[in-house]
Amino acid sequence: MIEYLIGVDGGxxxxxxxLAHANGNELAQASAGPSGLSHGIANAWTTILxxxxxxxxxxxxxxxxxxxxxxxxxxxxxxxKDWAAQxxxxxxxxxxxxLDTDGFSxxxxxxxxxxxxxxxxxxxxxxxAMLADGTKVxxxxxxxxxxxxxxxxxxxxxxxxxIEQVLDGRVPGGPLAVDVIDACGGNRDAVQxxxxxxxxxxxxxxxxxxxxxxxxxxxxxxxLQHAGQEVAHIANALDPGHALPLxxxxxxxxxxxxxxxxxxxxxxxxxxGDSARGALLMIERHLKDTQ
Numbered sequence: 001m002i003e004y005l006i007g008v009d010g011g012x013x014x015x016x017x018x019l020a021h022a023n024g025n026e027l028a029q030a031s032a033g034p035s036g037l038s039h040g041i042a043n044a045w046t047t048i049l050x051x052x053x054x055x056x057x058x059x060x061x062x063x064x065x066x067x068x069x070x071x072x073x074x075x076x077x078x079x080x081k082d083w084a085a086q087x088x089x090x091x092x093x094x095x096x097x098x099l100d101t102d103g104f105s106x107x108x109x110x111x112x113x114x115x116x117x118x119x120x121x122x123x124x125x126x127x128x129a130m131l132a133d134g135t136k137v138x139x140x141x142x143x144x145x146x147x148x149x150x151x152x153x154x155x156x157x158x159x160x161x162x163i164e165q166v167l168d169g170r171v172p173g174g175p176l177a178v179d180v181i182d183a184c185g186g187n188r189d190a191v192q193x194x195x196x197x198x199x200x201x202x203x204x205x206x207x208x209x210x211x212x213x214x215x216x217x218x219x220x221x222x223x224l225q226h227a228g229q230e231v232a233h234i235a236n237a238l239d240p241g242h243a244l245p246l247x248x249x250x251x252x253x254x255x256x257x258x259x260x261x262x263x264x265x266x267x268x269x270x271x272x273g274d275s276a277r278g279a280l281l282m283i284e285r286h287l288k289d290t291q
Contacts, residue, residue, distance in 0.1 A: 002095055002287070003068040004061075007280030008048055010035035010075040011102055012123035012153070012200050013251070015047050018276040019055040022070075024284060027061070029276070030054035034201060036102075036123075037077025038143075041086045044075065049092065070096035072283030074105020074275050076124055079141055098286040102275055103128040103141055109278030110247040110271035113285070117238045118271070119231050122250035123204040125151035127234035129244060139237045144200040149230035152204030152252055158223050159206045160184070163191065176217040179209045211255055228259030235264055247271040 004027075007018040015035040020026045032051035035044040056063060071094045078084045078101045091097055103118070103126035110118045117129035117137075125148045126141030144153040163180045166173035167188050173181075181187075183206060184194040194202075213220040235246055246267045248257055257265060 001068065002070050004064060004070075005280055005283055006052055006055075006069055006071040006094075007105075007276045007278070007283065008035075008051075008071065008073040008075070009102055009105060009275035009279060010044060010048060010073065012036040012038065012076050013204060015051050016274065016276045017048070017051040017055050018280050019052070019059055020280055024280075026280075027059035028055040030058060035075065037075055037080065037083040037087060038200065041083065041090055044087060045090055045092060048073070066093040067095050069094050070283050070287060071098075072105070072279040072281070072286065073097070073099045074102040074108075074279045074282070075099065076102050077143075078102075079143065096283065096287060096290070098282050100282060101126065101128075101138075101141065103138065104136070105278035105282060106249045106271075106275040107278065108281045109273035109275050110249055111245060112272045113278075113281045115244055116247065117235065117244045118247045118249050119150075119234050119238075119253070120250040120275075121150050121152075121227075121231065121248065121252040121256055123152050123200060124148040125154070125230075125234070125250070127238045129238040131244075137238055139234050144203070149234070150227035150252075150256065152207035153200045154230075155210045155223055155227060156203035156206030158226075159210050159220075160191075160195075160203065162219050167191065174213075174217045174219065176209055176213045176220045179213070180206055183209065207252065211252075214259075224256070224259045227256055228261065228264075231256055232261050232264040235267070242267060245269050249275070 005020045009016045015032045030051045035047040106120040107128040127139035129137040165171045166177040184191045214224045
């Protein structure tokens with residue numbers, strides 16, 4: 001018997017969980033570290049289960065068996081079908097499970113499961129739309145470093161390339177370069193070591209300096225303006241006729257609103273709910289469809 005529903009938003013930087021009764025009434029929320037599949041299948045499940053345990057503790061319901069829970073998950077890395085299959089195969093015992101990309105769960109949350117479009121910008125980026133007939137459209141989501149335009153990792157990579165040129169003396173440095181060089185160790189040798197260890201999450205961690213200096217540093221401003229244009233390209237490819245409501249989501253969504261072309265910014269509406277809420281909707285619909 002299903003007693004509880006779990007909605008999971010798992011990305012390259014963090015994991016957010018919503019716990020609800022089987023009737024849909026939410027009980028608690030919790031968070032944990034990254035559970036994107038690029039960090040490993042075992043790590044993803046360990047992180048998700050830890051966050052679920054925290055949510056259960058906050059709801060004061062003890063430690064219910066997984067066999068009493070149905071789970072919906074929107075995870076980064078699900079585009080890799082091998083990773084997705086391995087993740088589902090490692091299911092630790094939930095009574096029902098539905099898995100999709102974190103982009104789709106974000107779309108579901110943003111428009112309450114109704115037709116609409118989103119561009120989700122966090123550690124990575126992706127555009128998702130659901131048309132009036134239920135058709136799903138996806139743009140981007142190719143992953144870092146080949147894709148994920150406008151994302152935190154994409155910005156961080158550009159900031160890193162800039163400090164390489166500054167350290168070489170090829171271009172002058174400003175406040176952005178000072179902070180990024182300091183964050184990466186303070187000198188050329190330290191930056192080389194940083195590069196050898198860096199992953200998508202590490203690059204995304206540098207985006208905060210781009211945002212911080214966007215108003216005063218010309219390189220930071222150019223990165224943010226380029227990011228805004230990339231978001232507009234994704235939005236236009238999702239919905240060329242501009243017929244659907246559009247929301248910018250993810251940790252950098254609100255930040256990038258100010259850097260969008262005016263015509264794209266004018267189309268944007270606030271999201272109704274987050275990706276973890278969308279994952280709850282996913283499992284609720286899955287259960288109804290399988291009854």
